Amino acid sequence: MTAAASPKLALHAVTQRFGETLALSPTDLAVRAGEFVSVVGPSGCGKSTMFNIIAGVLQPSGGRVLIDGRDVTGRAGEVGYMLQKDLLLPWRTVLDNIVLGALLKGKAGPKERAEGVALARRYGLGDFINHYPSALSGGMRQRAALMRTLAMHRDVLLLDEPFGALDSQTRFAMQQWLLSVWEREQRTIVFVTHDIDEAVFLSDRVVVMSPRPGRIREIIEVPIPRPRPVSALTSPLFSTIKQRIIDLIYENSPALEPAHV
Amino acid sequence: MSDRHALLLRLVYPLVALILVIAGWALAVDVFEIPRYVMPSPMDVANHIADDWPALVKGFGQTFMEFLLGFLAGAIAGFVFAVLMDASRPVRGILYPILITSQAIPIVAISAALTIWLGFGLAPKLVIVALVVFFPVVVNVLDGLASVDKDIINLVRSMGASRFSIFRHVKLPATYTPLFSALKLSATFSVTGAVIAEWTASTSGGIGAYLLQANSRLNTAGTFAAIVFLALLGLVSFLLVIAAEYWLTPWRSGSKARRWSSSYWKDETGG
Ligand SMILES: Nc1ncnc2c1ncn2[C@@H]1O[C@H](COP(=O)(O)OP(=O)(O)O)[C@@H](O)[C@H]1O
Ligand SMILES: [Mg+2]
Numbered sequence: 001m002t003a004a005a006s007p008k009l010a011l012h013a014v015t016q017r018f019g020e021t022l023a024l025s026p027t028d029l030a031v032r033a034g035e036f037v038s039v040v041g042p043s044g045c046g047k048s049t050m051f052n053i054i055a056g057v058l059q060p061s062g063g064r065v066l067i068d069g070r071d072v073t074g075r076a077g078e079v080g081y082m083l084q085k086d087l088l089l090p091w092r093t094v095l096d097n098i099v100l101g102a103l104l105k106g107k108a109g110p111k112e113r114a115e116g117v118a119l120a121r122r123y124g125l126g127d128f129i130n131h132y133p134s135a136l137s138g139g140m141r142q143r144a145a146l147m148r149t150l151a152m153h154r155d156v157l158l159l160d161e162p163f164g165a166l167d168s169q170t171r172f173a174m175q176q177w178l179l180s181v182w183e184r185e186q187r188t189i190v191f192v193t194h195d196i197d198e199a200v201f202l203s204d205r206v207v208v209m210s211p212r213p214g215r216i217r218e219i220i221e222v223p224i225p226r227p228r229p230v231s232a233l234t235s236p237l238f239s240t241i242k243q244r245i246i247d248l249i250y251e252n253s254p255a256l257e258p259a260h261v
Numbered sequence: 262m263s264d265r266h267a268l269l270l271r272l273v274y275p276l277v278a279l280i281l282v283i284a285g286w287a288l289a290v291d292v293f294e295i296p297r298y299v300m301p302s303p304m305d306v307a308n309h310i311a312d313d314w315p316a317l318v319k320g321f322g323q324t325f326m327e328f329l330l331g332f333l334a335g336a337i338a339g340f341v342f343a344v345l346m347d348a349s350r351p352v353r354g355i356l357y358p359i360l361i362t363s364q365a366i367p368i369v370a371i372s373a374a375l376t377i378w379l380g381f382g383l384a385p386k387l388v389i390v391a392l393v394v395f396f397p398v399v400v401n402v403l404d405g406l407a408s409v410d411k412d413i414i415n416l417v418r419s420m421g422a423s424r425f426s427i428f429r430h431v432k433l434p435a436t437y438t439p440l441f442s443a444l445k446l447s448a449t450f451s452v453t454g455a456v457i458a459e460w461t462a463s464t465s466g467g468i469g470a471y472l473l474q475a476n477s478r479l480n481t482a483g484t485f486a487a488i489v490f491l492a493l494l495g496l497v498s499f500l501l502v503i504a505a506e507y508w509l510t511p512w513r514s515g516s517k518a519r520r521w522s523s524s525y526w527k528d529e530t531g532g
Binding site for chain 2: 081
């Protein structure tokens with residue numbers, strides 16, 4: 001692992017029990033500043049649980065979450081969080097949704113709103129600032145949701161299957177868009193996905209988790225140079241990494257064919 | 262604009278319906294030679310309205326006030342009840358039986374009891390009207406509060422929102438749609454409630470009282486005049502709710518924020 005001495009985000013023995021089930025057995029993870037890390041693994045292996053703990057909406061049964069070395073366990077508002085559902089408020093305009101973080105704290109002044117407008121224009125929603133979310137397509141809604149996350153000004157972004165509900169073409173466009181946003185905004189991203197291609201294409205490292213109990217199985221480096229052209233998807237290195245991840249995920253259930261690849 | 266066109270059509274259809282009903286009524290009275298004391302012609306009713314205009318308008322105003330104040334009181338009380346019931350399980354447990362019981366007793370019976378307690382003034386009428394609105398509002402607002410996606414609560418909590426902020430920005434607006442469907446349903450029933458209240462406490466003044474009086478004198482033109490005004494009242498009450506809904510829930514009637522709203526970003530230079 002190449003994490004520096006002081007990682008941006010660190011989990012120390014983070015554990016979650018729900019009654020009898022061990023949703024997340026003691027887990028350690030360190031993410032460097034500016035790194036893009038994906039998390040893959042079958043349903044129920046604790047990915048969302050881990051995110052809820054990092055986001056501070058779930059108090060873990062044990063362990064600590066550190067950001068820049070500060071203990072933020074159980075504290076909300078420290079990271080940007082985005083889910084598969086865009087969760088835009090239908091009664092708010094696109095702009096108000098983007099600045100929701102400030103709005104919730106009663107601090108959505110002209111400065112915050114101007115910043116939201118700039119974000120919307122920079123990333124292709126400039127014509128929809130005053131529209132309600134119902135006027136947006138699925139891809140545009142997810143973009144608005146990501147802008148809402150960006151406008152929180154947090155160094156760490158947690159994206160939980162953000163493109164899972166999109167059709168494959170839109171999803172591919174969104175992946176490239178996300179990479180451009182990430183490169184420009186210099187944030188640290190932890191990204192949950194079911195799509196192994198997506199994980200490899202986007203990430204510096206892929207965390208492979210397995211269920212019962214939920215745990216990190218292995219962490220795979222993705223040494224494909226950036227910027228990554230579309231052709232990277234078919235390179236031998238890409239295939240090797242992908243195969244390794246598939247083996248890890250499916251080795252305990254050889255009867256199952258990989259469904260998402 | 263097709264928006265305007267659609268609006269015009271929406272006004273034209275009811276107008277055509279109204280004309281058809283009046284024409285059919287006039288024709289029926291004429292063709293079947295129905296005696297005037299059984300069924301007056303539209304012209305008779307119009308004449309009566311013209312003759313007794315001040316009393317009818319005054320009655321309309323009185324019943325309208327009973328409706329409006331009672332309606333607002335009932336809607337607000339219902340809303341507060343729902344919020345309290347949503348916030349606390351014990352409160353819900355205690356209030357639910359009271360709510361159901363309030364619904365099970367016929368309005369007429371309550372109305373009679375209220376005259377004993379509250380006399381013959383405005384108060385018992387307001388309470389009756391309020392009771393009519395109360396139940397649908399509680400049920401629908403409770404529904405709205407319960408239907409808020411748990412993920413969105415989680416999301417805004419992860420953004421550091423306080424409980425109050427979650428209520429104000431997420432839960433409260435989620436109640437508007439079900440709230441207004443309850444208000445639309447109960448608007449016309451509330452007018453009926455006001456009439457019933459005027460009957461039990463048969464004081465002079467409102468259109469309901471006017472109707473009762475005309476009826477007891479076999480004054481059919483007067484009865485029908487009162488019916489016309491009651492229909493008008495029902496219509497006005499419904500339209501008021503529609504108008505309030507239009508102002509308060511702009512996201513349901515358009516794809517963009519309105520220009521004058523505080524949400525509207527006015528600098529159009531780049532977008
Ligand atoms: N609030 C909860 N209460 C009880 N069990 C839960 C709760 N949240 C998640 N779980 C359980 O924890 C396990 C991990 O869930 P989750 O983190 O959502 O998995 P993933 O996101 O990887 O699909 C699952 O077995 C799930 O049923
Ligand atoms: Mg999940």
